[in-house]
Amino acid sequence: MIKHLLSAADLDAPTATLIHDIAAEMATVAGREVKKLPTLRGRTVVNLFYEDSTRTRTSFEVAAKRLSADVVNFSAKGSSVEKGESLKDTAWTLQAMGADAVVIRHPASGAPNRLVNWVHGSVLNAGDGTHEHPTQALLDTYTMRSRLGTVAGLNVAIVGDVLHSRVARSNALLLHTLGAKVTLVGPPTLVPPVFETLTPDVRVGYDIDAVLPEADVVMMLRVQKERMNAAFFPSWHEYSRRYGLDAARVRRLPDHAIVMHPGPMNRGVEIAPDVADSPRSTIVEQVANGVSVRMACLYLLLGGRS
Amino acid sequence: MSYLIRNVSVLGGDPTDLVVRDGLIGGTPTGDEEVIDGTGLIALPGLVDLHTHLREPGREDAETVLTGSRAAALGGFTAVCAMANTTPVADTAGVVEQVWRLGREAGLVDVQPIGAVTVGLAGEQLAELGAMAESAARVRVFSDDGMCVHDPRLMRRALEYVKAFDGVIAQHAEEPRLTQGAQMHEGEVSARLGLTGWPSVAEEAIIARDVLLAEHTGARLHVCHVSTAGSVDIIRQAKARGVRVTAEVTPHHLLLTDEKAGGYDPVYKVNPPLRTQSDVDALRQGLTDGVIDIVATDHAPHAGHDKDCEWAYARPGMLGLETALGIVFSVLGPDWELIADRMSRTPARIAGLAEHGHTPADGAPATFTLFDPQARITVDPGALASLSSNTPYAGMELPGRVVATFLRGVRTAFDGKASQ
Ligand SMILES: [Zn+2]
Numbered sequence: 001m002i003k004h005l006l007s008a009a010d011l012d013a014p015t016a017t018l019i020h021d022i023a024a025e026m027a028t029v030a031g032r033e034v035k036k037l038p039t040l041r042g043r044t045v046v047n048l049f050y051e052d053s054t055r056t057r058t059s060f061e062v063a064a065k066r067l068s069a070d071v072v073n074f075s076a077k078g079s080s081v082e083k084g085e086s087l088k089d090t091a092w093t094l095q096a097m098g099a100d101a102v103v104i105r106h107p108a109s110g111a112p113n114r115l116v117n118w119v120h121g122s123v124l125n126a127g128d129g130t131h132e133h134p135t136q137a138l139l140d141t142y143t144m145r146s147r148l149g150t151v152a153g154l155n156v157a158i159v160g161d162v163l164h165s166r167v168a169r170s171n172a173l174l175l176h177t178l179g180a181k182v183t184l185v186g187p188p189t190l191v192p193p194v195f196e197t198l199t200p201d202v203r204v205g206y207d208i209d210a211v212l213p214e215a216d217v218v219m220m221l222r223v224q225k226e227r228m229n230a231a232f233f234p235s236w237h238e239y240s241r242r243y244g245l246d247a248a249r250v251r252r253l254p255d256h257a258i259v260m261h262p263g264p265m266n267r268g269v270e271i272a273p274d275v276a277d278s279p280r281s282t283i284v285e286q287v288a289n290g291v292s293v294r295m296a297c298l299y300l301l302l303g304g305r306s
Numbered sequence: 307m308s309y310l311i312r313n314v315s316v317l318g319g320d321p322t323d324l325v326v327r328d329g330l331i332g333g334t335p336t337g338d339e340e341v342i343d344g345t346g347l348i349a350l351p352g353l354v355d356l357h358t359h360l361r362e363p364g365r366e367d368a369e370t371v372l373t374g375s376r377a378a379a380l381g382g383f384t385a386v387c388a389m390a391n392t393t394p395v396a397d398t399a400g401v402v403e404q405v406w407r408l409g410r411e412a413g414l415v416d417v418q419p420i421g422a423v424t425v426g427l428a429g430e431q432l433a434e435l436g437a438m439a440e441s442a443a444r445v446r447v448f449s450d451d452g453m454c455v456h457d458p459r460l461m462r463r464a465l466e467y468v469k470a471f472d473g474v475i476a477q478h479a480e481e482p483r484l485t486q487g488a489q490m491h492e493g494e495v496s497a498r499l500g501l502t503g504w505p506s507v508a509e510e511a512i513i514a515r516d517v518l519l520a521e522h523t524g525a526r527l528h529v530c531h532v533s534t535a536g537s538v539d540i541i542r543q544a545k546a547r548g549v550r551v552t553a554e555v556t557p558h559h560l561l562l563t564d565e566k567a568g569g570y571d572p573v574y575k576v577n578p579p580l581r582t583q584s585d586v587d588a589l590r591q592g593l594t595d596g597v598i599d600i601v602a603t604d605h606a607p608h609a610g611h612d613k614d615c616e617w618a619y620a621r622p623g624m625l626g627l628e629t630a631l632g633i634v635f636s637v638l639g640p641d642w643e644l645i646a647d648r649m650s651r652t653p654a655r656i657a658g659l660a661e662h663g664h665t666p667a668d669g670a671p672a673t674f675t676l677f678d679p680q681a682r683i684t685v686d687p688g689a690l691a692s693l694s695s696n697t698p699y700a701g702m703e704l705p706g707r708v709v710a711t712f713l714r715g716v717r718t719a720f721d722g723k724a725s726q
Binding site: 086087088106108109110111113114128129130131132163166169192194195197198230 | 497498569614616618619
């Protein structure tokens with residue numbers, strides 16, 4: 001069984017499917033009156049967050065607590081980290097605290113890969129720079145499976161700022177592993193052709209309207225204002241017009257197709273409010289599924305099954 | 307001390323005896339020489355590095371002129387050109403003379419300071435190039451290395467100005483607006499790793515512009531650490547037109563590719579970044595052809611905490627002096643004339659170091675290197691003479707071993723130990 005989860009590429013299809021299966025079991029816990037399992041009692045999970053992300057940190061925290069783990073939140077704000085302590089020194093501190101798993105969110109790509117050199121416990125990548133966010137891909141594919149019954153064979157369009165998106169990278173890798181077909185869509189500045197080398201069958205497209213009629217899943221990515229200032233696109237208005245998902249575009253989708261967004265959304269930019277709130281949208285489910293999938297990951301990495 | 311080196315092969319020629327006395331090679335042995343068995347060894351002209359970062363003054367925790375000189379002597383070098391990006395910057399006669407004097411005191415290699423092109427490497431105002439040229443350090447090579455002289459007007463003026471004292475501008479070719487936030491070569495690997503790309507065109511655009519400026523002004527241009535196939539093409543065309551351009555390639559760009567970034571170990575972070583295999587192939591071809599004139603190490607020591615961190619926060623650069631000859635030997639093979647050209651004669655000519663680059667033969671200065679091509683070494687970062695240990699070759703086996711280095715008849719390194 002794998003020890004760390006740094007990249008979606010660390011997961012083969014049986015492992016990812018196993019995580020989905022365990023997540024489905026974990027989801028039943030959420031429906032109980034007592035939402036707790038004793039599985040990780042006595043184990044320590046550290047949330048090491050160098051970026052503000054209340055939703056992801058909370059998701060991991062709830063997941064660990066439902067498994068009865070001791071949770072330590074080690075956030076960069078107000079700690080020695082902010083005073084310039086290096087990641088290596090912080091890692092040694094966590095090691096001394098006896099961390100069995102470190103969940104790390106960090107603005108630098110590859111920070112989790114560095115961390116595994118300095119701690120003995122498992123490392124879970126909760127988003128590193130513009131690299132990966134593997135648990136997001138696991139929860140997104142879990143959501144697809146719940147809604148559409150399968151992942152294999154799906155056509156998935158991932159639309160937006162692929163270049164800077166850790167969600168897009170992890171999803172493209174995991175969807176390939178699970179047998180789905182991925183098309184990355186956006187302006188060429190944000191979806192360079194080189195992304196066709198990410199997996200053997202990923203495609204790159206610039207025309208969202210051409211892709212929608214074939215799509216079973218449309219995943220909209222958050223676009224950041226600073227990209228406009230770096231000349232990746234001219235204006236919010238033009239971005240929204242060319243790549244935003246509005247009601248008219250949704251009508252081009254097959255009836256069964258779903259609309260996903262990893263959050264937080266820019267309503268009215270990459271996704272219209274009525275689309276985000278429509279029955280096709282899985283956005284609220286994604287949040288709930290996040291807890292179940294992260295429970296499954298912690299369970300598997302910390303040897304709950306052994 | 308005089309020496310008798312028996313049965314040594316000068317540049318691959320038939321075995322012969324070399325007598326080293328009074329700083330020169332030649333004469334008949336008198337019997338009071340220390341005898342060195344040269345059987346199987348190759349004598350090369352002492353290596354000259356046109357691109358070394360010695361970090362003194364300012365970062366003596368990473369390297370000093372003395373420790374860098376030791377690393378150089380152990381690597382077979384007899385002269386190194388010390389880059390100007392120290393703290394303070396070597397942009398005045400005072401600082402270049404300080405570095406030059408520290409080199410003399412260390413006494414292991416000739417430390418030839420390079421002067422900054424612009425004040426503080428800021429790219430805004432010319433440094434006092436003439437004052438540095440007239441100083442005791444006799445500076446002839448000027449570079450803002452680490453930074454690119456990106457303003458075309460300033461670059462043009464610098465090229466013109468140094469013609470008065472036969473100077474040369476060594477350009478770190480990097481269009482800064484194309485490399486904002488860049489972390490590694492822009493390509494398949496950077497796309498996968500989510501690291502901001504440093505596109506080849508950022509180097510090629512500056513080289514293309516600079517060869518045109520050199521052509522226009524009739525001045526000498528030297529291109530530091532060429533790293534892309536496209537750059538090799540541009541320089542090839544410029545040379546065919548008669549432009550006075552020379553170029554260097556580093557050992558790491560001849561050997562390593564961007565795939566090394568895969569584990570995010572910043573020991574592989576360097577500027578310009580490691581490129582692709584097709585770039586490596588073009589650089590090797592260019593070096594063999596002579597489109598690329600020389601190998602230069604870009605030896606860039608960094609303290610542990612500047613590398614033991616996240617990739618994006620690490621400083622770029624890698625050690626090179628102690629491993630350069632082995633790597634070049636592995637790339638070019640036992641073509642000793644070619645190695646002598648690329649690592650000694652031509653860099654000595656570009657830097658204006660008249661005492662260097664001479665074939666070790668009767669009457670020549672006793673400034674040479676003994677190399678054992680049969681030996682193999684395994685690189686141990688902890689065993690290097692450099693104060694820092696950021697070598698990308700840790701654990702790698704390299705062919706050949708420097709047995710001894712002589713500078714004007716003084717043995718500066720022997721059997722893995724520097725003489726001081
Ligand atoms: Zn440079």
